[in-house]
Every structure is written in C-alpha cells, then in structure tokens.
Amino acid sequence: MIGTGPGSSDFMSKRAADLLSRADVVAGYTTYLDLIQDQVKGKRIIATAMKKEVERVETAVNSALDGEETALISGGDPGIYAMAGLVFELCRKRGIPLVRPGVHEETPPKGKGLVIEIVPGIPALAAGASVLGAPLTHDFAAVSLSDLLTPWEKIEKRLAAAAEADFVIALYNPKSKKRNWQLSRAREIIMAHRDGGVSVGIVTSAMRDNQKVVITTLAEMDRAEVGMQTIIFVGSSASLGYLDFMYTPRGYAGKYPL
Numbered sequence: 001m002i003g004t005g006p007g008s009s010d011f012m013s014k015r016a017a018d019l020l021s022r023a024d025v026v027a028g029y030t031t032y033l034d035l036i037q038d039q040v041k042g043k044r045i046i047a048t049a050m051k052k053e054v055e056r057v058e059t060a061v062n063s064a065l066d067g068e069e070t071a072l073i074s075g076g077d078p079g080i081y082a083m084a085g086l087v088f089e090l091c092r093k094r095g096i097p098l099v100r101p102g103v104h105e106e107t108p109p110k111g112k113g114l115v116i117e118i119v120p121g122i123p124a125l126a127a128g129a130s131v132l133g134a135p136l137t138h139d140f141a142a143v144s145l146s147d148l149l150t151p152w153e154k155i156e157k158r159l160a161a162a163a164e165a166d167f168v169i170a171l172y173n174p175k176s177k178k179r180n181w182q183l184s185r186a187r188e189i190i191m192a193h194r195d196g197g198v199s200v201g202i203v204t205s206a207m208r209d210n211q212k213v214v215i216t217t218l219a220e221m222d223r224a225e226v227g228m229q230t231i232i233f234v235g236s237s238a239s240l241g242y243l244d245f246m247y248t249p250r251g252y253a254g255k256y257p258l
Contacts, residue, residue: 003121006207007035023071027060128203133245146173163193
C-alpha cells in the first residue's frame with residue numbers, strides 16, 4: 001500500500017517511487033492514478049471509480065495472492081481516510097496470513113499469504129497546513145463530514161467534542177454535489193463553542209496545479225467554494241492570521257521572551 005501524497009513526484013517518498021517502479025500491477029482510484037501517469041506506464045492497472053473501494057481492494061489482494069507484485073495506491077497517506085484499513089479488514093475476514101517485509105526469513109507460499117508494506121505519504125492535512133502556514137502547531141482533531149460510511153449523528157458528536165475542547169479542527173470531505181448541507185451544520189455546531197471571528201483556512205487541491213487557498217472566518221466559512229478535494233482548517237481560540245498565512249502558537253511566548 002503506497003501513499004502518493006498530493007500526486008506530484010516532487011512530494012512522493014523515494015520508497016514509494018521505488019516500489020511503484022517494481023510493481024507489476026497498480027491499483028487505485030482513477031483520479032489518483034491520473035496524477036501519477038508517468039510513474040505507472042507499462043503496468044497493469046486496476047482502476048475503479050468512487051464507491052468501488054471494496055471491489056478495488058479485493059482485486060488487488062487477489063492479484064498479490066497470485067504472485068504479482070501489487071501496489072495499491074492512495075492519495076495522501078494510505079492509513080488516513082484511505083485503503084489500508086480496508087485491506088486489513090478484508091484479509092482478516094478471509095483469514096489471509098500477513099507478514100511484514102524482512103520479519104520472516106521465508107515469505108508465504110503463493111496463494112497462502114501476503115508480505116504487506118504500508119508506505120506513508122504526505123496526507124491532505126499536512127499538505128494543506130503547509131500551504132496555509134502552521135495551523136496545526138498545537139493540538140488538533142481531524143473529522144470527515146462524509147456520512148457515507150459514518151452516521152451523521154456520530155459526526156455531530158465528534159464535532160461538538162472537538163470544538164468544546166478547543167482543538168484546531170481539520171475538516172475532510174466538506175461538501176460534494178449530493179452532500180451540500182453538512183458544512184453549514186458543522187459551522188453551527190462549532191460556533192456553539194467558538195467565536196465566529198476565529199480564523200479558518202480553506203485549501204483546495206494542495207500542492208497541485210489547481211491549488212486554491214482562502215483564509216476567512218468561522219462565521220463565513222460555509223460561503224466559500226469547496227469540494228471533495230478541499231480541506232478546511234478551523235482555528236482554535238489561539239489561532240491567528242498573519243499577512244496571507246494562518247498559524248496556531250504552541251505557547252512559547254508565554255514561557256520565553258520572543
């Protein structure tokens with residue numbers, strides 16, 4: 001499982017690039033595969049659309065069991081709102097033995113188990129934060145507003161808890177064509193615990209050619225143009241704007257002379 005980060009080879013680890021070059025088969029969501037076309041030329045491609053994650057992972061696992069070196073890619077990091085968890089879920093259900101590379105002298109025989117390596121990538125919250133400045137310098141929480149797999153009632157509870165605890169909140173999946181009300185509701189929940197003037201950073205397609213950055217306030221954040229490639233950073237009570245940047249102090253000024 002390989003995290004391709006924002007998509008450009010400039011922001012992909014050497015390990016990720018090396019394993020992609022070695023792979024016989026590359027599986028992934030079509031949008032993320034399009035971003036790394038140069039790195040996967042000549043490979044057998046397993047491409048599926050949104051909401052076909054189970055089919056994609058099952059096909060990739062079966063390919064690996066057949067003895068093909070298979071790279072299952074995720075944009076960002078494979079363990080953050082991505083495919084790594086589903087791989088383990090499916091392998092556990094099927095009782096497929098898994099080993100880490102280098103741990104066992106002998107690899108599982110063909111069809112009997114898998115050597116599995118998870119290669120981390122730059123996640124969207126890290127890419128977006130770096131573009132904004134330093135909004136995650138202190139404690140933060142990440143919450144996805146997609147209720148496709150998580151009941152909205154649970155999402156509301158998590159938003160309220162994070163807002164009350166004064167975490168910086170990174171909002172994934174804020175809006176899509178079919179989910180057009182969740183962001184406004186999230187703003188209402190957070191504003192019950194936080195001033196409307198708190199800084200909010202909105203980053204779309206971080207570190208890609210169509211990157212867009214907006215800094216606004218909590219009161220106005222639901223009016224911004226956002227989509228599935230957007231991540232929103234709702235500042236804590238300590239977060240500040242400076243010029244065209246946003247940051248959250250760690251607390252040095254209260255302890256040391258600056």
